Amino acid sequence: MKLLSPDELETALRDIGARRYHRLHPFHHLLHGGKCTKGQVQAWALNRYYYQAMIPVKDASLIARCTDADIRREWRRRMVDHDGTQPGEGGIARWLKLTDGLGLDRDYVTSLAGILPATKFAVDAYVHFVAEKTLLEAIASSLTEMFSPVIISERMAGMLANYDFITRETLSYFDKRPPQAQRDADFALNFVKRDARTPQQQQAVLAALEFKCSILWSMLDALYHAYVSPGHVPPGAFVPEDR
Amino acid sequence: MKLLSPDELETALRDIGARRYHRLHPFHHLLHGGKCTKGQVQAWALNRYYYQAMIPVKDASLIARCTDADIRREWRRRMVDHDGTQPGEGGIARWLKLTDGLGLDRDYVTSLAGILPATKFAVDAYVHFVAEKTLLEAIASSLTEMFSPVIISERMAGMLANYDFITRETLSYFDKRPPQAQRDADFALNFVKRDARTPQQQQAVLAALEFKCSILWSMLDALYHAYVSPGHVPPGAFVPEDR
DSSP states (O other): OOOOOHHHHHHHHHHHHHHHSGGGSHHHHHHHTTOSOHHHHHHHHHHHHHHHHHHHHHHHHHHTTOOOHHHHHHHHHHHHHHHOSSTTOHHHHHHHHHHHHTTOOHHHHHHTTTSOHHHHHHHHHHHHHHHHSOHHHHHHGGGGGGTHHHHHHHHHHHHHHHOTTOOTTTTHHHHHHHHHHHHHHHHHHHHHHHHOOSHHHHHHHHHHHHHHHHHHHHHHHHHHHHHTSTTOOOTTSOOOTTO | OOOOOHHHHHHHHHHHHHHHSGGGSHHHHHHHTTOSOHHHHHHHHHHHHHHHHHHHHHHHHHHTTOOOHHHHHHHHHHHHHHHOSSTTOHHHHHHHHHHHHTTOOHHHHHHTTTSOHHHHHHHHHHHHHHHHSOHHHHHHTTGGGGTHHHHHHHHHHHHHHHOTTOOTTTTHHHHHHHHHHHHHHHHHHHHHHHHOOSHHHHHHHHHHHHHHHHHHHHHHHHHHHHHTSTTOOOTTSOOOTTO
C-alpha cells in the first residue's frame, strides 16, 4: 500500500463508482428503459422506501459520534433534506408521493410489511456500518452521492418517457435531489481527501465506498430475483396485482 | 391477540417452519436433488461458511446479556459444539473439511473475500438481532433448529447419492449436528413455552422465528440469483471455474 495524493484518491474512488455503482445493474436498465411492469416499479419504490426512511437515522448516528460542530452542522442539512421542517416536507414525504402515485397504500408502505427481507438486511447493514466504523469510513460510505446526479437524470428521463403511470409530480423526489447530492458529495469528498492521511486510512475509505456500492447493488439483486426472475417472491413479501 | 397455551404456541411455531423454513427453497431442491454443478455447491459451502463462523459470536452475545447461570451454562454448549476444545475441532473446523473437499482454498474461504454481500448482510442481521432484542426473542430466533434434523438427513442422503465430489468424510459436519440440534431445540422450545407469558411475548417469539427463517431464505435467494440464474454474480464475488 502506498500513500495516494488527494487527487489519486479521488481517481480511485471514481473508478469504484465506474465499476460497482448500481447504475450498472440490470434492474436499472430495465427500470429506466421502460421494460418494467407497473408491479415491478411498485416493488422497487416500496423497497427503496425503507432505504429513504432510514437515511436520517443513519445521518443522526453519524452526527451522534462527531465532536466537531462544523461537521455536525454540515451533516445536519441532510436530516433537513430528508425529514423537512414540518410534516409533509422533505425527501421521505416526496418518496411517498411516488408510492402514492404508483397506487400503493401509504399505510402498507410505511408499515414495511411487504418489503423484501434482503432489503431490510442491506439497509440495516448500512445503518450499522455508519454507527460502528470510524467517522472517516462513515463519511466515505456516503460517497455514492458523487455518482447519483447522473443516475437520477437518466431515471427521470427514462421513466417519464416510458411509463404512462409516472408523472413529473410523482417524481418530485428526484427533482430536488441532484443539487443536494452534489453539495453533500463535495463536502464528503473534500473531507476524505483531507483526512485520509495514511495508506491504511485511504484503503479504509475505498473499502467503505465499495461496501456502500454493494448495499445498493444487493438491493437490486433482491428485487431482480423476486420480481423479474419468475416465481421467486419470498414468503410474506409484496405480490404485485399484475403478476 | 389472545394468549396461547404452551402447546398452541408450539403448534404455531411448527406451522411457521412448515411454511417458511428454507427446506422449501428451490435452491435446496437443486442441491439435494443432484441438480447443482460443482461450482454451485462450492458457492453454497463458501457462503454458508460465514454463517457457521458467526454462530459462536452470536451465541456469545446471547450469553453476554444473560443473568441466569443455568441458561449461560446450557447455551455455552453451543460454543463448544462450534468452536471445539482445541484447534481443528468443532463445527466450524468440520465445515472447512467440506470446503476443502470441494477444492476451495482454505485461506480464500476464511478471508470471506468471495462471499456474496447479501450473505454478509443476512448473517450480520442475525447477529445484531440476537445482540439487540430481548433474551426471549434471541432464544426464539434459534428455533429453526427444530426443523434442521430433517433437512440435514435429506441433504446427506441426497448429496452422497448425487455428487461424486462429495464423500461421507467431507460431510462430517452434518453427522454430528442432528443430536446437538435436537438437544438445543428442545431447550429453546421449552424456554419459550415457559417464558412467553403474554400475547405480546408470544407474538414476539413467533416474529423472531419468522425473522430467522427469512435470514436463511434470503441467503438461498442470493445464491440462486448469483449462481443459478445466468449472469448475475455481483462485483467481486466468487466465480466458479466451471461457469
